[in-house]
Amino acid sequence: MTNQEIAKVLYEIGEYLEMQGVVFKPRAYEKVAETIESLQEEVADIYRRGGLKAIEDISGVGVSIAEKIEELIKTGKLKYYEDLKKKTPVDLSSLTQVQGLGPRKIKALYQKLKIRNLADLEKAAKAGKIARLEGFGPKSEENILKGLKFVKSSGGRFALGSVLPDILAIRDKLKKLEEVKRIEMAGSVRRRKETVGDADLLVISDKPKPVMDYFVSLPEAARVLAHGETKSAITLKNGMNVDVRVVPEESYGAALSYFTGSKDHNVMLRQIAIKKGYTLNEYGLFRGKAGAKGRLVAGRSEEEIYKALDMSYIEPEMREMRGEIELAQKNKLPKLISYGDLKGDLQIQTSWTDGDNSLEEMMNAAIKNGLKYIAITDHTKRLAMARGLDEKRIIQQMKEIDELNKRLKMRGARFTILKGTECDILQDGSLDLPDRILAKLDVVGVSVHSLFNLSRREQTERIKKAMRNPNVDILFHPTGRLIQRREPYDADMDEIIKTASETGTILEINGSPDRLDLKDEYIKKCVEAGVKMTIDSDAHNIPHMGVAVYGVAQARRGWATKNDIINAWPVEKMLSFLKK
Numbered sequence: 001m002t003n004q005e006i007a008k009v010l011y012e013i014g015e016y017l018e019m020q021g022v023v024f025k026p027r028a029y030e031k032v033a034e035t036i037e038s039l040q041e042e043v044a045d046i047y048r049r050g051g052l053k054a055i056e057d058i059s060g061v062g063v064s065i066a067e068k069i070e071e072l073i074k075t076g077k078l079k080y081y082e083d084l085k086k087k088t089p090v091d092l093s094s095l096t097q098v099q100g101l102g103p104r105k106i107k108a109l110y111q112k113l114k115i116r117n118l119a120d121l122e123k124a125a126k127a128g129k130i131a132r133l134e135g136f137g138p139k140s141e142e143n144i145l146k147g148l149k150f151v152k153s154s155g156g157r158f159a160l161g162s163v164l165p166d167i168l169a170i171r172d173k174l175k176k177l178e179e180v181k182r183i184e185m186a187g188s189v190r191r192r193k194e195t196v197g198d199a200d201l202l203v204i205s206d207k208p209k210p211v212m213d214y215f216v217s218l219p220e221a222a223r224v225l226a227h228g229e230t231k232s233a234i235t236l237k238n239g240m241n242v243d244v245r246v247v248p249e250e251s252y253g254a255a256l257s258y259f260t261g262s263k264d265h266n267v268m269l270r271q272i273a274i275k276k277g278y279t280l281n282e283y284g285l286f287r288g289k290a291g292a293k294g295r296l297v298a299g300r301s302e303e304e305i306y307k308a309l310d311m312s313y314i315e316p317e318m319r320e321m322r323g324e325i326e327l328a329q330k331n332k333l334p335k336l337i338s339y340g341d342l343k344g345d346l347q348i349q350t351s352w353t354d355g356d357n358s359l360e361e362m363m364n365a366a367i368k369n370g371l372k373y374i375a376i377t378d379h380t381k382r383l384a385m386a387r388g389l390d391e392k393r394i395i396q397q398m399k400e401i402d403e404l405n406k407r408l409k410m411r412g413a414r415f416t417i418l419k420g421t422e423c424d425i426l427q428d429g430s431l432d433l434p435d436r437i438l439a440k441l442d443v444v445g446v447s448v449h450s451l452f453n454l455s456r457r458e459q460t461e462r463i464k465k466a467m468r469n470p471n472v473d474i475l476f477h478p479t480g481r482l483i484q485r486r487e488p489y490d491a492d493m494d495e496i497i498k499t500a501s502e503t504g505t506i507l508e509i510n511g512s513p514d515r516l517d518l519k520d521e522y523i524k525k526c527v528e529a530g531v532k533m534t535i536d537s538d539a540h541n542i543p544h545m546g547v548a549v550y551g552v553a554q555a556r557r558g559w560a561t562k563n564d565i566i567n568a569w570p571v572e573k574m575l576s577f578l579k580k
Contacts, residue, residue, distance in 0.1 A: 001072050002166055002220065003043055005237060007033040009072060009081050010065070012092050016084040018103040026103075031356055031541070032060045037162075037513075038543035042169065044073050059356045059541045091117040098147035099486050100140070108135060122148050150487055157195040158240055159483045161513020161550055164189065166236060167199045170220060174244070177214060179207040182252065186259035190316045192553035194483060194516045198241040200259050208246040215244050251283045253301035258282035264321040265314075272309050272325075280305070317556040322524070334527075336556045337535075337565055339549060344373040344567040344574065346443055347422065347476060347508065347536035348545075352397055353378040354386035356541035359400055359417075363408075365542040367415050373571040375420035375443040376401060377476075380432040382424040383449060391437050394421065398440065416571050418442040422476055427451055429465025431472075438471035442575065445508070447476035452489040459491040467496070467505040473578045474534060475500070477510040477517040485514065493522055500531045504579055506566060507531060509558075511551025512538045523558020532577065533560065534567045 014029035035058060036043055046054045047070065055066040072078050088107055094117060095106050109115040112133055113124050121144065124130055131141040167189055175183050184190070186200040205211050212232045216224045225233040230246040247255040258266060258281065273280035278287060284299025285308055298304040306313045311328040315336055318324040327333045348362055349355035355362070359376060366374045378397065379388040389397065398419045408415050420443035424432035431438065431446060438444050446466045454462065466472055478496060479488035500507050507526055510517045515538070518526070526533055535551035537544060555565060562568040566577055 001044065001076060002169070002237070003036050003039055004162060004166060006043055006069060006072055007037045008093065009078060010036065010068075013068075013081055013084060015092055015096065015103040016081075016088065019088055019107040021104075028060070028062075029065065032058070032065055035059050035061075035356065035541050035543050038541070038545075038547060040543070040546060043069060047073050059543065089116060094118050094151075095121065097151045097485055098144060099150065100143050100147060105135075108133070118148065118151065151484070157197050157484075158238070159513055160189070160192060160194055160196055160516075160553075161547065163196065163199070163236075163238065163240055166220060166238070166240075167201075167242065170215075170218060170242060171201055173218065174201065174203065174211065174215065177211055179205045179210050181205060181249070184256055186256055187261065190260050191262065191319060192317050192550075192557060194519075194554070196240075198243070201242065201244045202252065202255055202259060203244060203246045204249050204252055205246050211246065212244070247282075249300065250296065251299045253303070253305055254280070254284045254299040255282045257302045257305060260316050260319065262320050265319040265325070268321060268325050269305075269309065272311075276309065278308070280309075285309070315556065317553060318559065320557070322559075334559050334561050337552060337560050337562050337568060339552050341562050341565070341568045342371070342535060342548060342552065343570060344371055344375070345537050345539070345545065345548060346375040346418075346420070346474060346534045346567050347377045347445060347510070347538045348374045349378050349422070349538070349540045350376060352376075352393070353383075353388055354540060359397070360404060361542065362539070362545075363404060363415070363417055365545055367413065369545060372414065373416040373418060373574075375418040375445075377420040377422040377443070377445050379449075380421060380423045382426070382432045388424075388432075389421070391433065394433065394437060395440075418571075418575075420445060422447055423472075424449055425462060425466040427454075427462065429462045431466060431469060435469070435471055438469075441471075443473055443578065444471050445474040445476045446472050448480050448489065452480060452486075454489070456490040456492060459489050460495050463491060463496055464499045467499050467503050470579055472505060474506040474508055476508045476536075477512075477515050477538070478507050478522075479517050479519070481517055481519075482514050483516060488517075494525070497522065497525055497529055497531055500526070501529050506578075507533050509533050509535045509551045509555050509560075509565075510538050511535060511548040511554070512544075513547055513550050516550060516554045518554070518558070520554055520557035523555055523560055527559055527561075527564050532566050533564055535565055536567070 010029045010033035014026040018026040052066055052070055055069050068078055088110055090110050095101055113129055115121050115124055125141050125144050130136050131138040171183055174180055181204040183203045186202050188196040189199050208230050216227045216232050220236050221234040222237045223235040233243045235241050270280045278285050285297045285305050286294030287297050288294045298308040303313045312331050312333050314324050314328050350359045350362055379386045381388045381390040401417050401419050405417055419441045423446045425446050425448050481488035535548055535555055537548040539545040566574045
């Protein structure tokens with residue numbers, strides 16, 4: 001089983017246990033699922049290398065959960081999970097996508113109305129049955145119908161972070177075949193869209209048959225859709241379709257450009273080609289008509305196609321018809337931030353609150369990952385479920401950070417731990433910690449964790465008031481959305497970006513795959529307004545630190561450069577830019 005499949009089972013075990021009113025255990029399963037989703041290595045490979053003990057060494061995994069993971073790896077099933085499903089036979093993965101429907105409400109709906117899936121839920125809500133239930137009411141029913149509409153609008157697509165590891169794993173397996181000369185991802189996956197419909201892999205090979213035979217026999221395949229000499233397709237166990245195409249080496253760049261898209265970008269390229277007396281298609285750029293009557297001008301690489309059309313090369317993340325072609329024709333494209341440019345991470349949680357790892361463990365992991373600094377930003381007291389820090393505890397944490405920085409200095413390590421917070425914004429825009437505490441911190445981040453249903457004016461003014469606090473440096477995950485699970489709260493983002501420009505507040509690009517908040521369109525607006533941003537992992541454990549890469553992809557889609565991202569700067573320059 002893949003990491004994503006194992007994580008899905010663990011998430012659902014936690015949800016079933018929550019249905020039963022079990023305390024503590026649901027969060028333990030959820031945290032392990034989050035950790036496994038973030039791992040760079042497959043758990044099955046970890047198990048093959050080190051057995052049960054190696055699984056127990058994964059952050060947060062105890063003996064009981066390790067044994068369940070072992071059973072999943074060895075048999076593909078888990079009796080404990082199947083028994084839980086029999087007690088409440090509902091489609092958890094679909095129902096929990098509806099905003100406001102937690103495990104206990106799902107259980108109540110099943111017990112009282114026998115609702116098992118989204119179709120049952122919609123039928124009952126439209127008939128007015130949910131409004132009459134104790135603990136629900138007309139407002140809940142209205143919100144459920146809104147939530148169903150949102151789920152339908154995102155149907156058939158997958159969050160990038162939930163499928164990219166599987167696609168990369170398939171690519172890497174094919175890459176190792178001696179018959180494969182080159183392989184690249186294409187489509188919306190290559191453009192790093194936040195949700196994707198399917199995946200395309202393009203291959204150069206002189207012996208395609210063994211490649212195709214190997215591809216359709218992969219254990220990740222739940223179903224073979226096509227098995228041909230130069231094109232094959234499978235459906236993964238998560239429901240996503242993956243195609244592999246073998247293309248000629250002389251046409252590889254043209255095919256890569258064609259299958260990468262976007263559709264509108266490609267249409268414009270073809271129109272430009274026609275005006276210059278060319279024909280552009282997936283086989284190449286031809287003088288005159290394509291094929292036998294046309295002479296191949298370019299096609300081996302994307303770069304030579306753009307060059308032949310008198311344009312600068314356009315990075316895949318920019319190919320969305322937002323003005324990139326016009327800039328490429330003028331040789332004025334921005335130099336996008338690169339995937340290795342981040343020097344720090346300004347949102348890190350530890351075991352002081354709801355993180356899995358100690359402050360020192362997160363520090364060591366950051367050093368190992370090549371970072372030069374991190375900010376420790378544990379939650380504040382209002383988030384009691386996360387054991388948020390009050391004034392006394394954050395002062396104690398600050399002392400621990402001072403001590404670790406002293407030890408780093410003594411051993412000559414060029415690394416800095418910054419004292420920070422993820423401070424809750426209260427309903428009136430005031431903050432969960434007093435200014436006398438915030439003034440002592442290196443980095444003050446603030447965020448909305450409650451009252452998502454305020455009016456647009458109230459929510460906007462609430463956030464703007466917090467941003468005007470002279471101690472506040474960063475607005476974390478500014479819109480509060482969870483991809484395919486929760487819509488952003490209703491706030492005027494143009495006003496918030498304007499306020500950020502006026503106050504010098506940094507807006508975060510949260511790299512957590514279920515957030516990717518800010519959206520690319522807002523990132524582009526920040527770039528245009530001169531508002532600086534930070535790309536953070538929002539890590540609650542060591543493996544999760546790696547998800548900042550998704551934030552970099554999002555920043556590139558918003559045309560951000562290193563100059564736009566403050567944690568791509570050295571720590572001294574970054575700190576000098578903050579309000580304090």
